Amino acid sequence: MNKTLEEVVSIEFNRQIGIDTCLMGFRSTSLASLAKPGQFLMIHLGRETKDPLLRRPFSIHGIKDKNKLMILYRIIGKGTSLLSTFKEGDPISVIGPLGNGFNLPRPNERTLFVAGGMGIAPLFFLTQVLNEVQKHKFKMFLGFPTSQEVVLLDQLKDLNVDLSLTTEDGSLGIKGLVTDLLDQYLGQRLTKRPVIYACGPTPMLKKIAQKSFTFNLKCYVSLEGSMACGLGICQGCAVKAANSKDKPYYYVCQDGPVFPAEMIDWEVM
Amino acid sequence: MVSSPNLSVEIGGLKLKNPVITASGTFGYGNELIPFYDPSLLGAIIVKGLSLRPMPGNPPPRIVETPCGLLNAIGLANIGIETFIEEKLPFLSKINTPIITNIYGHTIKDYAKMAKRIESVDRIAAIEINISCPNVEEGGMAFGTDPDIAAMVTDQVVKNTTKPVIVKLTPNVTDITIIAKAVESAGAKAISVTNTFLGMAVDVATRRPKLANITGGLSGPAIKPMALYLVHKVVANVKIPVIGLGGIMDYRDALEFLLVGARAIQVGTANLINPKTAMEIVNSLTDFCVREKISNINQIIGGLKVNGENHEKGGDKKNK
Numbered sequence: 374m375n376k377t378l379e380e381v382v383s384i385e386f387n388r389q390i391g392i393d394t395c396l397m398g399f400r401s402t403s404l405a406s407l408a409k410p411g412q413f414l415m416i417h418l419g420r421e422t423k424d425p426l427l428r429r430p431f432s433i434h435g436i437k438d439k440n441k442l443m444i445l446y447r448i449i450g451k452g453t454s455l456l457s458t459f460k461e462g463d464p465i466s467v468i469g470p471l472g473n474g475f476n477l478p479r480p481n482e483r484t485l486f487v488a489g490g491m492g493i494a495p496l497f498f499l500t501q502v503l504n505e506v507q508k509h510k511f512k513m514f515l516g517f518p519t520s521q522e523v524v525l526l527d528q529l530k531d532l533n534v535d536l537s538l539t540t541e542d543g544s545l546g547i548k549g550l551v552t553d554l555l556d557q558y559l560g561q562r563l564t565k566r567p568v569i570y571a572c573g574p575t576p577m578l579k580k581i582a583q584k585s586f587t588f589n590l591k592c593y594v595s596l597e598g599s600m601a602c603g604l605g606i607c608q609g610c611a612v613k614a615a616n617s618k619d620k621p622y623y624y625v626c627q628d629g630p631v632f633p634a635e636m637i638d639w640e641v642m
Numbered sequence: 643m644v645s646s647p648n649l650s651v652e653i654g655g656l657k658l659k660n661p662v663i664t665a666s667g668t669f670g671y672g673n674e675l676i677p678f679y680d681p682s683l684l685g686a687i688i689v690k691g692l693s694l695r696p697m698p699g700n701p702p703p704r705i706v707e708t709p710c711g712l713l714n715a716i717g718l719a720n721i722g723i724e725t726f727i728e729e730k731l732p733f734l735s736k737i738n739t740p741i742i743t744n745i746y747g748h749t750i751k752d753y754a755k756m757a758k759r760i761e762s763v764d765r766i767a768a769i770e771i772n773i774s775c776p777n778v779e780e781g782g783m784a785f786g787t788d789p790d791i792a793a794m795v796t797d798q799v800v801k802n803t804t805k806p807v808i809v810k811l812t813p814n815v816t817d818i819t820i821i822a823k824a825v826e827s828a829g830a831k832a833i834s835v836t837n838t839f840l841g842m843a844v845d846v847a848t849r850r851p852k853l854a855n856i857t858g859g860l861s862g863p864a865i866k867p868m869a870l871y872l873v874h875k876v877v878a879n880v881k882i883p884v885i886g887l888g889g890i891m892d893y894r895d896a897l898e899f900l901l902v903g904a905r906a907i908q909v910g911t912a913n914l915i916n917p918k919t920a921m922e923i924v925n926s927l928t929d930f931c932v933r934e935k936i937s938n939i940n941q942i943i944g945g946l947k948v949n950g951e952n953h954e955k956g957g958d959k960k961n962k
Contacts, residue, residue: 377677379917417915423710423863423891427915468917599705601712602914606670608719609705621698622719641701 376407377604379468385441387459391524393448394491395457402440404469408433410499411474411595411631414444415603417466418455425452427601430626432495432572433470445494445524471603472630475499475570475593480506483565485558486513486534487551487581489573493525495595495630496572500532510535512567514554516577520545552580559588566590569634579642582634592634598625613638647931648938649924651685651905653883654806654831656740656768658685658906661939662896662924665887665910666691666744666770666810667716669920671730672737678917682738683924685906689726689734691744691772694752696722700777706843706852711864712911713841715777715855718746723756727763740767744810745799746775746782753795757802768805771795771830774812774837776859786812786837789824800829808885810834811876813865818872819879826880834885834908835873839865862911863889870898877903877944891919893926903944 382399390396404414415428429452431444448457459465475495478484484503488496493515500511511532516539517523523545529536537554538546547554551573566588571581572595585592598610603626610625615638623629623636649660663686669675671689681687699719706713721729723745734741743766747753753771760766773786773795785791792809800807809825811818813836822833838859843852851857869888877884886904890896891912899907912919927939936942 379678420916425707426710426712426862426911427707466916599703601705601707601714601911602917604670604674604914604917606668606674607705607714607914608699608716609702609714611699611702611704611719613701617698622702 377468377471378403378407379466380404381464381466384459384461384463384465386461387457389457392521394445394522394524395448396434396443396445397456397459398437398441398443399465399467400441401467404467405436405440405442408436408442408470409474410502411495412470412472413495413603413630414442414467414469415471416444416456418452420466422455425455428468428603429453429456430471430600430603432595432630433498434494435498435501445491445497447491468603472626473628475595475631477503478568483567484511485567485569486511487555487569487571487573488513488515489551489577490517490522492571492573492577492595494572496570497525497528499570500529500534504532507533509533513537514539514551514558516540516551516573518542550577552577552584555581555584559584569593571595575642579639582637582639585634593631594634594637595631596625596629596637598630600626602626613641615639645932647928647936649927649931651939651943653885653906654768654808656686656806658740660685660924660927661900661906662920662927663742663885663906663908664688664913664920665908666772668910668913671726672734672741673730675913675917679921683921684739685924686740686742686767687734687737688742688744688770688908689730690720691718691746691775692720692723692726692756693718693746693748694723694756696720696725701854703852703854706858708841708843708860709864711860711862712914713843713853713858713860714838715853715858717777717855718775718782723759727759731763731765735765741765742768742770742808744770744772746772746778747795750785750791750795750798754798754802757799761803761805766805768808769799769803770808770810770834771799772810772837774810776812776814776838776840776857777855783812783814786821787815789820792821793824793828796825796828796830806831808832808834810837812837813868813872814840819875822876822880826882830882832883832885832905833876833880834887835876836869836888839868861889863891865889866895870902873899873904874902874946890923893923893930896923896927897930897942900939900942901944901946903946905943
């Protein structure tokens with residue numbers, strides 16, 4: 374079992390970096406030393422707050438100076454709206470690191486990252502970690518609805534990323550979806566078969582998973598799930614297992630959030 | 643000056659070091675919250691509801707948050723009683739506090755079989771019968787809304803065990819006292835009030851229910867006033883101890899339940915948000931007693947003052 378901590382941390386920064394998109398950082402040497410790419414945190418929105426009631430899960434977006442953790446989030450509801458009002462110095466309770474995290478690729482393995490919207494959050498951390506150990510460029514397909522939502526381009530340039538950007542309306546980068554790029558890419562004759570790491574909306578992940586089956590590629594997806602605790606207790610975050618004989622459902626918080634695509638029953642997703 | 647107040651209470655012959663118990667389904671099988679504190683500090687632990695055979699649970703989405711509440715339709719996903727005894731109990735046995743199993747059956751026979759199985763397991767201190775789960779098709783709440791069937795289930799469990807039997811009631815009935823009296827007559831040693839309230843939530847954009855099960859059970863602070871009222875009502879109508887639960891988030895909530903007459907309380911949804919809640923309630927109750935110069939927690943239980951008088955047979959006079 375992974376080591377899990379509950380810590381009250383002090384927010385170092387919490388700023389808007391794009392339309393409705395925020396980057397938050399806080400200091401915790403212990404959490405930073407434990408965190409692996411693909412793992413997540415359960416963040417409490419204030420001890421006296423009963424509405425919103427539950428903690429919110431956030432992927433770890435990156436680590437800085439070995440003692441700072443960052444999360445990237447979009448303001449989409451009551452919880453994230455409230456979170457966006459937190460100021461430097463405010464205390465928040467964080468539980469983590471939770472979940473399994475990504476299996477790192479082997480040193481000479483070709484990797485392909487596919488991120489949709491906030492799906493970039495855990496993949497950014499993964500590229501950050503891989504950047505320290507691998508020399509070759511990582512191919513990444515990153516998609517947003519419009520240019521207004523696009524974030525992190527400069528930061529990704531600092532990492533060793535060969536980035537292809539898409540927007541659905543074509544207002545920046547290539548017009549279309551990241552899955553269109555994947556189609557084109559896999560349509561070429563590839564000298565080396567890539568391992569796919571994907572995170573984003575479920576319909577996108579479903580398409581990518583199916584592609585990976587067609588081309589017989591190893592594919593890891595990081596899933597989202599409605600969860601109350603993140604600790605394997607509430608059993609809220611169930612996803613149907615592909616081979617349900619042994620285990621009918623997996624729990625995103627404990628068995629995931631990263632799954633080899635073939636473990637999931639995509640028919641019902 | 644009271645240095646260390648006595649927090650111990652007794653529930654149907656079971657002595658608890660304090661009145662704080664974890665509610666079924668919110669403390670897993672005991673090991674999940676170990677990183678956060680030593681569960682031996684608690685009055686008792688009620689583990690996740692068990693059935694005779696493993697149950698997969700409902701399709702997702704299984705949970706949705708509503709204002710101050712958590713709506714769930716987990717569907718009693720569990721590993722089954724045998725796997726629990728083999729794999730989970732050895733760990734739980736190391737915890738120095740009573741372990742209570744919560745059991746659920748599809749049929750009355752299931753309950754009897756499980757009671758018999760548990761009878762042979764020394765480390766299990768008591769049985770809580772779940773006749774109140776709103777998220778399963780058969781058994782569950784269907785048994786808890788009919789006084790005769792509720793009594794039959796209780797009777798079958800009581801006949802097959804010498805351990806104290808606690809019955810967990812559903813609030814989804816017109817008059818909870820009828821069910822409470824029925825299970826008391828059938829031999830229940832205590833009653834847990836209350837399980838979740840039936841509810842639903844709709845996604846306006848898709849026009850679909852937010853839960854795959856369509857309906858779910860509501861828990862959390864949203865239900866506390868209603869749960870408190872039901873405890874108040876049941877306390878006035880039975881002689882056996884009542885364990886209060888429903889939206890308890892901190893020691894003040896716990897005190898409200900104790901004041902209306904609950905002999906002990908269960909912490910549920912709050913465990914999912916702050917895993918240390920139950921332990922913090924134990925500590926805060928101790929501090930409260932010291933501050934208020936209360937030497938024994940039993941002085942608080944049932945201490946509700948109505949028109950300047952202590953509430954004894956409180957009932958719901960005002961509503962009549």
